[in-house]
Amino acid sequence: MDLGVDIEHPPPTNDLIIDSNGPLDPAAQRSIQAALSLAINVAQDSCADTPLLHLLRSSLSSSLSDQHLLHLASQLIHSLDAPLGIPVENFHDARRFHWEKPLQGSDAVVKGGYATLLNAVWDDAVRTGKVSVLHEHTCVSVSTKDPVKCIVSTQRGQLESKxxxxxxxxxxxxxxxxxxxxxxxxxxxxxxxxxGLLEKLIFTYSERWWSGDANPSFTLLPTTNSQHTPKEILLSHVLNVQTFSHPSLLIYLPPGAIRALAMYSKQDVQRAGAEVLAERLPRVAGVAHAASTPLAAHLTTWKKDSTxxxxxxxxxxxxxxxxxxxxxxxxxxxxxxxxxxxxxxxxxxxxxxxxxxxxxxxxxxxxxxxxx
Ligand SMILES: Cc1cc2nc3c(=O)[nH]c(=O)nc-3n(C[C@H](O)[C@H](O)[C@H](O)COP(=O)(O)OP(=O)(O)OC[C@H]3O[C@@H](n4cnc5c(N)ncnc54)[C@H](O)[C@@H]3O)c2cc1C
Missing domain, CATH: 3.50.50.60 (FAD/NAD(P)-binding domain)
Structure with missing residues (x-):
């Protein structure tokens, strides 16, 4: 079905892992990434009712003899928290990990944003003359007791259908x-x-101030165990940071951070996120320091959204x-x-x-x- 929506395939990203001393040495980064990929494959193939964290750690221990690299790789395990939507340590049964058949096809970004696609789907459906869209009708009950008709009750009335x-x-x-x-x-x-729990913390800037190749992504390893402020909460988690073709940065907040940040205001979390990025990402030489102050910030709140x-x-x-x-x-x-x-x-x-x-x-x- 062609809805007339343009998409673009994002170019492959080059991830840069950053610890408390800055970007890792490329050889060290390659070693820990390779060890974690292997550990993920081992866990994926495992048929044992074993905690995922245990399987990943024991695989890392067998492939990395250098204690410093092992420490970094153990931290990197938690880059899986955000995509999994639960902390790896809560994955008590590794048989539930990555059993799905891999997706056929590739990821693409909708030009103009995801809403462009949704609007095109709606418009296409409404054009058939067979569809009506009712906004703000929250369904509260569905009755199929009657042998012929179904009754959907919303906060604004009832609808009947076969x-x-x-x-x-x-x-x-x-x-x-x-x-x-x-x-x-x-x-x-x-x-x-x-x-699962996943939220996005997004910042837009006047210009790109972070260095890296054309399309970098960043993985920030924890630099503290303390969690007394929003900034410390962010610094105590592994943060996956995405970049775009425009000067914006997106932090995928992992579930542990989302829970700990829940008691703080949006503004506090956004301020902390901007400070963490400004302090930890490598900078383009010559770009003014003020460039790392965002023009705008947005924090999603899907957990608090009752829909x-x-x-x-x-x-x-x-x-x-x-x-x-x-x-x-x-x-x-x-x-x-x-x-x-x-x-x-x-x-x-x-x-x-x-x-x-x-x-x-x-x-x-x-x-x-x-x-x-
Ligand atoms: C942070 C984040 C990043 C993601 N990134 C990606 C990605 O890169 N690629 C990807 O493929 N997927 C991604 N996903 C997953 C993807 O967004 C979801 O799988 C998808 O949107 C689910 O679609 P759905 O129709 O099942 O549910 P939804 O999109 O949640 O739609 C359900 C609809 O039902 C409505 N609703 C809820 N309750 C009621 C009620 N009682 N009565 C009436 N209406 C109701 C809601 O308002 C909503 O409109 C991401 C998800 C998150 C949270």
């Missing part, structure tokens, strides 16, 4: 009352499947995702969203694929019913 596909994210499903109640195994999957309550599914199993995907009430109540796609959960493509899957299923269901 079939319902519920696309509310996993962490908001408990706020919706289903009548009759969902099957026990589905309720358990909703309660037991974890939603998401966090990021996406993590630390999950195929069985849980199958239970989350399964339609109920003879197929009249379906479920879509990233949390219902087995191998692509936690991603936009998973959410899109789940939409196609449910559209196909509902279409077959309605044809079958029409012919009865």
């Amino acid at each position: 079939v319902v596909v519920c696309t509310a994210p996993l962490a908001t499903l408990p706020s919706i009352q289903f009548q009759p109640p969902l099957p026990q195994h589905k309720q358990e999957a909703i309660t037991d499947t974890k939603t 998401s309550n966090g990021a996406t599914t993590t630390y999950t199993t195929p069985q849980q995702l199958h239970a989350l995907q399964a339609p109920s009430t003879d197929g009249r109540l379906g479920f879509a969203g990233e949390h219902t796609e087995i191998h692509n959960h936690g991603s936009v493509n998973g959410a899109v694929m789940s939409g196609f899957r449910e559209a196909h299923r509902v279409s077959e269901y309605l044809s079958r019913r029409a012919s009865e």
Whole structure:
């Protein structure tokens, strides 16, 4: 389907790992990155009910004899916290780590921002004349008790249909009352499947003031154990920092930092983030110091947003995702969203694929019913 939206494939990034003394020596960086990649492969192939951290550490110990490199590599393990959405030490069963089939295709960035794509999808659907979009209608209950019609109650009224596909994210499903109640195994999957924590802290600047090659990314290793201020909280975690073609920097906040920062104001966190970047990233020679003062900052708050309550599914199993995907009430109540796609959960493509899957299923269901 061509929605007329332009995308660009970001060029490969060159990561620079920075410890308390500045950027690592390239040979040291290569050694610890190679050792961690190997450790991740070992953990991925492991069939043991063992904590992930234990597997990663023991693999690092066998491949790195230099104690300083081993220390740095052990710190680098926590660069996985942000993408996993939970701290590695909470990954108690390594069998839940990276069991998914790898994604086919490649990442791309939507020109004009992600909203451009969403608007194009809406416009395309609305143009068919078969779709109406109701904004600010929070669903509070779904009843499929009647043998023919489904009733969706929102805070603004009721809607009736032959079939319902519920696309509310996993962490908001408990706020919706289903009548009759969902099957026990589905309720358990909703309660037991974890939603990860991930937030973004974004800064824009008047010009690029950090050095590195054309498209660098940075991994900041911890420099303190103390967590008395927002700045110390950031400095005590591994921070993955992304750069762009425009002068902006993005810190992926790991779950441990998000929890510890929750008691501080947005402004305090943004100020601390800007200071950490200004102090720790290598600078382009000759660029004024003031350039590292951001023009604007933004901190996402998906955890506090009642329409998401966090990021996406993590630390999950195929069985849980199958239970989350399964339609109920003879197929009249379906479920879509990233949390219902087995191998692509936690991603936009998973959410899109789940939409196609449910559209196909509902279409077959309605044809079958029409012919009865
Ligand atoms: C920080 C971060 C970075 C990410 N980066 C990437 C990335 O680079 N690439 C990638 O592929 N994926 C990424 N993801 C994951 C991706 O954003 C999600 O997997 C995807 O958006 C999930 O889509 P969804 O439709 O399942 O849920 P959502 O996008 O959460 O949509 C659910 C909708 O339901 C609405 N809703 C909630 N409750 C109710 C209710 N009771 N009644 C009515 N409506 C309700 C919400 O308002 C929302 O509009 C990232 C996620 C995060 C948090």
